[in-house]
Amino acid sequence: MRRCGDSARLRIFDLKPAKLTMKRIGLIIAFIFVAAIAAGSVFAQTPGTQPRPQAPVTNVPVSKVAVIFSEAFQDPKTGIARFAVLQTKLNSEFQKTQDDLNQTRQRIAQLNDDLNKTKNAADPKVTQQKIDQLDQLKKEYQRKGEDAQAAYQRRRVEVFAPLQDDVSKALNDYAKSHAITIIIDGSQVPGLLYASETIDITKVFISDFNLKNPATASATTPR
Secondary structure: EEEOOOOOOOOOOOOOOOOOOHHHHHHHHHHHHHHHHHHHHHHHHOOOOOOOOOOOOOOOOOOOOEOOOHHHOOOOOOOHHHHHHHHHHHHHHOHHHHHHHHHHHHHHHHHHHHHHHHHHOOHHHHHHHHHHHHHHHHHEEEEHHHHHHHHHHHHHHHHHHHHHHHHHHHHHHHHHOOOEEEEEEOOOOOOOOOOOOOEOHHHHHHHHHHOOOOHHHOOOOOO
């Protein structure tokens, strides 16, 4: 859930509904019982009808709730345009690494096919050498793949951090300008089954952000 204050940035909170436990119900019943006895004593000792105390007047603030689905930001066609541009540039940075992994995977597949075709006719020593080579290639492929994945994730955080800050600020400004007091991210709230289109601001926010933050504004990725 995102809350919009005058000076606070939008934040996301976990929605955890309160639960009435048996212990808490017991305390409530006990309190009501004691209160009833006390009230009975007052009425028994005091003749006539006692005036009821007036409840304090409180002003309940009027809130305007909206829902947004942040997963739609990443849609390459209808999402935030800058996201698609940065994603393309990020993938291009790791294209050579991906090509190397693909070549290693192809070598593994070819060597494995060769072993299956010649294992019964080839010299056992030659077969064992190919098996050892295959095992080495598999270990190399796994190690390089894990290293590449870790490097990709680190770089992804670096590349998208500025955009994430821009989106957060834009969402904060959008909420303030439209008098929205609470924004719920439907993509991060489990159990949200339905949201009326009248309060879903996903499409209008994406359009507004793309208009004010064109993709050409992010021509270079962070280093």
